[in-house]
Amino acid sequence: MPRHVFVPVFYRQTPNAQPAVDETSPDEWLEGVYSNQLLVVSPDVKSSSTIPSLMATMLEALAPVDGDRALEIGTGTGYNAALLCHRLGDSNVVSIDIAADLVNAARERLALLGYRPTLGIGDGTDGWVGGALYDRIIATCAPNRIPQTWIDQTRTGGRIVSPIATGIAVIDFDDNRQGTGHFLPGGAFFMPLRPAPRPADLGSQLADITSANATARSVELDESVWFDDAFRFIQALELPGLRFLTTLPDTGVTIFTHPDGSWARIEKGTVAQAGPQRLWDIVEAAYGQWDELGRPGRDKFRLDINPHVQQVRLDGTDATWQLPAVP
Ligand SMILES: C[S@@+](CC[C@H](N)C(=O)[O-])C[C@H]1O[C@@H](n2cnc3c(N)ncnc32)[C@H](O)[C@@H]1O
Structure with a gap:
C-alpha cells in the first residue's frame, strides 16, 4: 500500500x-x-x-x-x-x-x-x-x-x-x-481518545510547580525508571494520564503531572509533590510491586470485561487493576 x-x-x-x-x-x-x-x-x-x-x-x-x-x-x-x-x-x-x-x-x-x-x-x-x-x-x-x-x-x-x-x-x-x-508483548504509545482530560492550564500549573514550596523527600527510585518500557504498562494502569515533562534542557528538573492536577517535581534527588495524589509515591510503590511480581511484560496480563467492570490481571497471580470508569 x-x-x-x-x-x-x-x-x-x-x-x-x-x-x-x-x-x-x-x-x-x-x-x-x-x-x-x-x-x-x-x-x-x-x-x-x-x-x-x-x-x-x-x-x-x-x-x-x-x-x-x-x-x-x-x-x-x-x-x-x-x-x-x-x-x-x-x-x-x-x-x-x-x-x-x-x-x-x-x-x-x-x-x-x-x-x-x-x-x-x-x-x-x-x-x-x-x-x-x-x-x-x-x-x-x-x-x-x-x-x-x-x-x-x-x-x-x-x-x-x-x-x-x-x-x-x-x-x-x-x-x-x-x-x-x-x-500483545510490545509497547504502544497512541494518542488518547479526545477530548482527553488535561490539566486546566498547564502553563500556570507549571509556574506553580516550579515555584511551589511543597513537602519534599528524597527519591528512592531514579526518575529514569519511568522510561522502562515494560514498567510503563503497570504505571499506566496505576496512573492513567500521567505526563512527563522536563522543564528546560540541562536544568535537571523533571516534572510529572496528572489530569487531576497532581504533580511531582524531581530535582537533585529530592521529590516535591502536591495535589490530590502523591504521584511519585504511587510510581515508586508500583515499581516495587512490579519488581516483586518478577517484572512481567505486557503479554503476561489478561483483560476481563463484563457490564460492571473492566479489569486487568496478571496471569497466575491475584494482582488486578481496574480500568478507569470513563473512556
Ligand atoms: C494515530 S492517529 C490514527 C492513524 C490512522 N489510523 C492512520 O492510519 O493514519 C489517531 C487518530 O485518532 C483520532 N481521534 C482522537 N480522538 C478521537 C475520538 N474521540 N474519536 C475519533 N477519533 C479520534 C485523531 O484525530 C487521530 O487522527
Whole structure:
C-alpha cells in the first residue's frame, strides 16, 4: 500500500516532542514516509501515521476473515482504512475520526487509490451505530477503558483490538457480551481518545510547580525508571494520564503531572509533590510491586470485561487493576 499518498507532509519532532512545523525536503520526506516510523501529520500534533510495523501487528491480531465488517476508530491519514479495504472490500469498512478535516482529506486520498469505505466524522467513544454490528473493531487512539458502545456494536464472537495503558489489548466477546482479552508483548504509545482530560492550564500549573514550596523527600527510585518500557504498562494502569515533562534542557528538573492536577517535581534527588495524589509515591510503590511480581511484560496480563467492570490481571497471580470508569 503506498504510504506517500496518505502522508503528503509530516512534521519533525524535537526531543521534547514539540512539533517542528517546517515542511521537509522531498528526499527526506520520501525516506521518512517509507521508514518504519511514526509520523506526525498535523502541526498541532493531533494526528499521526502509526508505525507501519505496529499497524501490521494490530491488523494481524484483528485477524479479519472474508466477509467481516470492520470499524476503525481514528481514521487519521486513511492509510489503515486503505489496508482494511484491501482485505475486506470497501463495503465492509467503516472508519471514523473526530477531526472533520482529516476525514475529508482521507476520503480524497482513499478515492485516489479507488477505495470508498464509509467514513464518518464523530466522537469514536460512541462507535458508529450506522454500520453496526461489526465483526471487528480496531482503535488507533487510546481509550482508558473499552467504551460500552464498542461492545454493544460488536457481534457475538467478534473481536476488538485497542490500545489500553500503553499496550495493545485483543479482546474476544462471547454470547453474553463478556470479553476476554490478552495483551500483545510490545509497547504502544497512541494518542488518547479526545477530548482527553488535561490539566486546566498547564502553563500556570507549571509556574506553580516550579515555584511551589511543597513537602519534599528524597527519591528512592531514579526518575529514569519511568522510561522502562515494560514498567510503563503497570504505571499506566496505576496512573492513567500521567505526563512527563522536563522543564528546560540541562536544568535537571523533571516534572510529572496528572489530569487531576497532581504533580511531582524531581530535582537533585529530592521529590516535591502536591495535589490530590502523591504521584511519585504511587510510581515508586508500583515499581516495587512490579519488581516483586518478577517484572512481567505486557503479554503476561489478561483483560476481563463484563457490564460492571473492566479489569486487568496478571496471569497466575491475584494482582488486578481496574480500568478507569470513563473512556
Ligand atoms: C494515530 S492517529 C490514527 C492513524 C490512522 N489510523 C492512520 O492510519 O493514519 C489517531 C487518530 O485518532 C483520532 N481521534 C482522537 N480522538 C478521537 C475520538 N474521540 N474519536 C475519533 N477519533 C479520534 C485523531 O484525530 C487521530 O487522527
